[in-house]
Amino acid sequence: MNHIPRSLTALRRTLLALALCLLALAAGAQSAYQLVEQHRQWMRDHYPKAGKLSEEQRLREASFAVINELREPEAMALLHAVGHQVPAVETYAAMKESGEHDHRFTHTLRALEDLYHYAEQRLGRDNPTTGWCKYLWLDCLNNMQDISQRIGAVIAEQQDVAQRTGDKENKALNCLFRILRFDASVRQDLCNSPRLYDDVLKVERDVLKLYPPKTSKPSHAKAVLYTKLAKARTGFSASREATAAYNEVGLNPETPYVKNTNTGVVTNAEYLFHVAEECYTQLYTPGHPEVQEFYVCLEDARLTYGTYNDEHLDVLKAHYDYASLYYGDGSLPQLMRKINYWNLLSALGQEIPDAFMWRSMLGELKGYMGEGNLYYAFWARNIVDIVSIQLPLQLADAARLYDEGVAHICGSDSLRAAYLRYMLYSDFKDMAPALFEANVPKVAEYYAAHHNTTMLSIAFGRQLAVDHYVGLNNHEAGYRYQTMVTEDVRQRYGTSSTVYLDEKEQELNLLASCNPDAARRQYPDLISKMKAAQADHT
Secondary structure, eight states, rough: OOOOSSOOOHHHHHHTOOOOHHHHHHHHHSSSHHHHHHHHHHHHHHOOGGGSOOOOHHHHHHHHHTTOOOSSSSHHHHHHHTTTTOHHHHHHHHHHHHTOOOOHHHHHHHHHHHHHHHHHHOOOOTHHHHHHHHHHHHHTTTTOOOOOOHHHHHHHHHHHHHHHHHHHHHHHHHHHHHHHHHHHHHHHHHSGGHHHHHHHHHHHHHHHHOOOOTTOOOOOOOOOOHHHHHHHHTTEEEEEEEEEHHHHTOOOOOOOTTSOOOOOOOOHHHHHHHHHHHHHHHHSOTTSSHHHHHHHHHHHHGGGGGGTTTHHHHHHHHHHHHHHTTTTTTTTTHHHHHHHHHHHHHHHHOOOGGGGGGGHHHHHHHHHHOOOOOHHHHHHHHHHHHHHHHHHHHHHHHHHHHHHHHHHHHHSSSSSHHHHHHHHHHTTTTOOOHHHHHHHHHHHHHHHHHHOOOHHHHHHHHHHHIIIIIOOOOHHHHHHHHHHHHHHHHHHOOOHHHHHHHHHHHHHHHHHHHHHHHHHHHHHHHHHHHTTTTTOOO
């Protein structure tokens, strides 16, 4: 679930999980039944028996069986065997066998946490399996709560383990914990923190050394690492800060790593996903739940440069069918993939006969995630977007429920709540002008009164400036919001930073349409400062 949408523009929200690579299209051509049967046959032929494994191997396999929600007899036998030593695993296995769904990951989290503590006790902190158990637990916990306060200490500890042991997997785990910190930062500013961009780029350099892409031997650790890294590299949503990060670590953003230059990707994500895909196709069948989750992650991460058409309906429908067959009706994976599928149906102007079920879908989301979970707001917004197209007469009710959820998460009087509400209502200028007028000016002025130097505020202000300048053709308002952003960026980064200078350039560009003479007078001084900072001033 931790590939839930970040702070997205209206277009990117509509495109959620719609752009697929060619191999994903081929996988989608297989029926859900074929995929699941291939996986079940693989489990019968290759899944290890608990009695033939060491204790370390059993604990590692059990952790991945839990996180991947394996439910075949072979996996259940292993979980029951481990459950003799870790009671929470036995409880989890019984829950799975009963067909119950694990709301708020209650049993999953307890099993993963206890596996970690048991592994630490039996194998020691330096054992890579202990590290994997800890990582999978925290990665899952990130779906439900803010782990940013603890992840720094975890990284420091794993860094010490990696340095002392020199173990390759321990080094890989240190990279994974650093990527997890980047992923967890979404809860603070509604986007992945730009202050961590340079660290993600450093992680990439470490990963390429640890697991060179061209090596032929497949590795599960390599597949997981390249998948998570690729996802992180598509999280650089702040372009000015991203450019500064590239310069900070001495990387050229247009690297030769891109696999398919026709996509226009400049973040290496295409290449990194390709490496992960090569690993997964050698390790498992396409119907393995972890491989299916890889393709779901790929869809999400590639939304920034993808296109879509009717062909992709078959792919998303296959993913939805797989989740329905493998995880069962009423499961969280089925619900998420239904939302992705319905988003594309709506974007293509197709009718959804079952769209009236949106209330029950919101209820299911709330049950799985908790209404106080930020990720609930992200997914709920996608449901409201569907309602806006399919059932416009019910949009006011859907928006009200979304507002109630946002207030529960952030409080009604906060910049975060204002930004979340703006993400929704800014889409409704044409389809629901009354809702737009009743909400967008209000949250925009809230920003004007409460903006600050946080990344949340800066991202919010940038969106307001562009939307007013371009979308509403209100150049004066666009310039006004941009001046607020520029001042906050100045305080955050300093007057000599390239981020501030780029922000100031944007301000003058907007000013030029309102007061060309005033902008013309300021450009020479700005250009001089940009030259001194070796910033792009063309």
